Amino acid sequence: MEKHKFLLNEGDIPKAWYNIIPDLPVPLPPVIHPATLKPVEPDDLAPLFPMALIQQEVSTERYIEIPEPVREVYKLWRPTPLYRARRLEKALDTPAHIYYKYEGASPPGSHKPNTAVAQAYYNKVEGVKRLTTETGAGQWGSALAFGCNLFGLECKVYMVKISYQQKPYRRILMETWGASVVPSPSPDTNAGRSILEQDPDSLGSLGIAISEAVEDAATREDTKYSLGSVLNHVLLHQTVVGEEALRQMEMAGEFPDVVIGCVGGGSNYAGLAFPFLRERLKRGLNTRFVAVEPTACPSLTKGIYAYDFGDTAETTPLMKMHTLGHKFIPPGIHAGGLRYHGMAPLICALYKGGYIEAVAYPQNAVFQAAVQFARAEGFLPAPETAHAVKAAIDEALKAKEAGEEKVILFNFSGHGHFDLAAYDEYLAGKLVDYEYPEERVKEALKYLPKVP
Numbered sequence: 001m002e003k004h005k006f007l008l009n010e011g012d013i014p015k016a017w018y019n020i021i022p023d024l025p026v027p028l029p030p031v032i033h034p035a036t037l038k039p040v041e042p043d044d045l046a047p048l049f050p051m052a053l054i055q056q057e058v059s060t061e062r063y064i065e066i067p068e069p070v071r072e073v074y075k076l077w078r079p080t081p082l083y084r085a086r087r088l089e090k091a092l093d094t095p096a097h098i099y100y101k102y103e104g105a106s107p108p109g110s111h112k113p114n115t116a117v118a119q120a121y122y123n124k125v126e127g128v129k130r131l132t133t134e135t136g137a138g139q140w141g142s143a144l145a146f147g148c149n150l151f152g153l154e155c156k157v158y159m160v161k162i163s164y165q166q167k168p169y170r171r172i173l174m175e176t177w178g179a180s181v182v183p184s185p186s187p188d189t190n191a192g193r194s195i196l197e198q199d200p201d202s203l204g205s206l207g208i209a210i211s212e213a214v215e216d217a218a219t220r221e222d223t224k225y226s227l228g229s230v231l232n233h234v235l236l237h238q239t240v241v242g243e244e245a246l247r248q249m250e251m252a253g254e255f256p257d258v259v260i261g262c263v264g265g266g267s268n269y270a271g272l273a274f275p276f277l278r279e280r281l282k283r284g285l286n287t288r289f290v291a292v293e294p295t296a297c298p299s300l301t302k303g304i305y306a307y308d309f310g311d312t313a314e315t316t317p318l319m320k321m322h323t324l325g326h327k328f329i330p331p332g333i334h335a336g337g338l339r340y341h342g343m344a345p346l347i348c349a350l351y352k353g354g355y356i357e358a359v360a361y362p363q364n365a366v367f368q369a370a371v372q373f374a375r376a377e378g379f380l381p382a383p384e385t386a387h388a389v390k391a392a393i394d395e396a397l398k399a400k401e402a403g404e405e406k407v408i409l410f411n412f413s414g415h416g417h418f419d420l421a422a423y424d425e426y427l428a429g430k431l432v433d434y435e436y437p438e439e440r441v442k443e444a445l446k447y448l449p450k451v452p
């Protein structure tokens with residue numbers, strides 16, 4: 001019998017997250033304080049994050065236990081299914097075996113609640129009353145709204161203005177879960193007001209929205225800040241995806257030759273890839289790892305590896321990462337969650353060390369792949385996820401050309417049910433491609449902080 005999905009039971013939800021730091025085959029440069037240029041101390045981060053998350057950020061423990069109340073919430077949708085894309089394989093007429101881990105199964109529709117629920121929990125335990133955050137596509141904001149609602153926290157979301165305009169239904173979802181949502185740049189913060197003064201029509205960016213959410217949290221006693229990607233503890237929480245997928249691939253009797261995911265800040269990809277990378281290093285395999293980004297915002301493929309701020313207004317610590325410059329505002333592509341100038345330091349260190357490869361695609365090619373996938377498999381990928389779909393299809397076509405039975409695994413990070421306007425534009429032939437904005441990146445890179 002041909003199996004299409006590989007399912008685990010509630011009892012199989014991982015009991016621990018996997019922390020790759022002790023197994024890293026490359027050095028991870030420390031996060032540094034922009035004023036002192038010394039590594040940041042836990043106390044520097046305390047106004048923004050609860051201590052439990054700060055400790056996870058710097059932990060060298062290989063496994064970190066998932067608190068029982070978090071596992072209880074995970075049971076709403078985890079373990080998520082692993083699918084074998086048999087119909088897509090047929091449509092492509094490829095000998096490759098294509099698998100995808102379906103993170104669209106969560107209530108908000110993506111991988112994001114894997115960390116949102118954990119972050120809301122740790123904040124609640126430490127007595128925090130209110131969380132602020134930014135959101136690009138609206139996926140992260142809705143995940144945090146969902147998590148905060150479950151643990152009785154207030155939630156304020158600064159939503160990148162272009163997404164706020166393109167995706168009113170994501171806003172309504174966040175409000176339904178009790179969050180308050182404003183378009184960013186907003187008049188509610190100094191950072192937002194100063195951007196609006198320079199450019200009243202600013203479409204916003206993740207970098208600007210982060211500045212606003214950080215400022216809000218830093219200036220209120222009862223409030224902390226929550227980030228949906230980039231940081232070590234966020235990537236850590238996402239490893240439930242890869243740990244489950246490892247077992248499911250075992251059920252399928254295969255191990256991937258290539259592990260693919262889209263990268264905005266790097267969290268869904270790290271979540272799937274890191275447990276497989278651990279196995280690759282331990283067992284001496286030659287599995288390839290491919291991160292996929294948009295040509296409009298190509299941090300890995302075109303950015304430089306340098307210390308930079310995580311946000312536009314220069315309020316965060318400095319992280320060593322592949323960056324297009326914190327002043328770079330990416331074109332308004334539909335994959336809002338991939339419009340970030342930087343990338344998780346862990347992903348960058350592994351990319352620099354040659355353990356991860358990267359490719360970049362323009363959005364029309366990405367939507368073409370998404371539609372092909374939807375017509376074969378039924379599921380409609382989020383525009384971010386569609387980048388991974390495109391790379392998986394390209395790998396499967398390469399395997400066809402070479403006549404090789406390659407095993408391809410990708411992370412289906414979220415569904416696109418709130419992105420139908422983007423599909424509509426694509427189907428009407430109205431979607432524009434943005435070439436790599438070289439001049440704007442060059443300009444933005446002038447503002448990199450000087451770190452000796």
Ligand SMILES: Cc1ncc(COP(=O)(O)O)c(C=O)c1O
Pocket residue numbers: 110111136137138139140228229230262263264265266267268269336337338382384385413414415
């Ligand atoms: C569905 C989906 N996939 C991927 C991403 C990219 O983020 P990350 O690289 O942190 O997984 C986002 C971000 O909003 C998203 O909504």
